Amino acid sequence: MPPVSRQVAVSQAISSQVPGRIPFSVEFMPPRDDAAEERLWNCAEAFHDLGVSFCSITYGAGGSTQERTLRVASQLAAKPLTTLMHMTLVGHRRDELVELIETFAKEGLSNLLALRGDPPGDPNADWIPTEGGFTHAVELIELVKQTEATQHFDIGIASFPQGHYRAIDLEHDTKYTLEKLRAGAEYSITQMFFDVDDYLRLRDRLAAADPEFGTKPIIPGLMPITSIRGVRRQMELAGCSLPKPLEERLMKAAAGDEVGNAAAVREVGIEITTAMAERLISEGAPDLHFMTMNNVHATQDVLHNLGMAPAWGPDLGHDAVR
Secondary structure: OOOOOOOOOHHHHOOOOOOOOOOEEEEEOOOOOHHHHHHHHHHHHHHHHHOOOOEEEOOOHHHOOHHHHHHHHHHHHOOOOOEEEEEOOOOOOHHHHHHHHHHHHHOOOOEEEEOOOOOOOOOOOOOOOOOOOOOOHHHHHHHHHHOHHHOOOEEEEEEOOOOOOOOOOHHHHHHHHHHHHHHOOOEEEEOOOOOHHHHHHHHHHHHHHOOOHHHOOEEOEEOOOOOHHHHHHHHHHOOOOOOHHHHHHHHHHHOOOOOOOHHHHHHHHHHHHHHHHHHHHHOOOOOEEEEOOOOOHHHHHHHHHOOOOOOOOOOOHHHOOO
């Protein structure tokens, strides 16, 4: 009997016809309590109404939110929303990974983002593999493809427009990305970035290094900027930094008081993300993947600017999705 799946493959979802200019997708974080879960459901309903192509749900360090993440992912899939489970190696032995992916299969969750993950507590600390576990994401991909219950999974990976901060150079980053694509990954989603040229250079170097596997879809990861402090923190965790001209533009909007001028900072941040999205669309990106922090409004503002969603606002009556 063929394996049961409740899901469209992400690689299929991003290649399907959509009403808007381009498919868009969103990243959710696992809720840590009931109040956060309620916010997530409001967010998921709004993006469902807006026609999201898929949603991904991140994975707590060392499986810290594993039970809630699995339950929420299963409920998202039943909405129905095409749901992409993040999966990391952190804190897991091989046998635990097998058990987890087989559980995903039983739940009909067949989209997986295979990640090594960051060391718990300090993402920039040295990587120490779990005893009996794996060291590289490619080993997880191979495990999924070798396990009978999960061979049908549609697998994605992370890619890095500026190169992974632990890679010796871009040549090594390219090599390791291609290893994962050759092992069975069908697409990649980039780490957040703020220079579209970095995305285009990533796409070019992968295609040049391997015209077959290096041309698989690269989905750009975007985070609408609503706070200078917030975006700096996210870039620090990713081992990157904001482009100087962009940071200067945000600082000018803050005028020395980010809290007092939060609306001006947000307006500039939305303009920056909109301009990036416009260029990515013109350059043939397959999908726009928004890191939402479980919030609708900033992403909806960008989509509205792109002509892909109604405007959001409490004074807009029926035009406000949420």
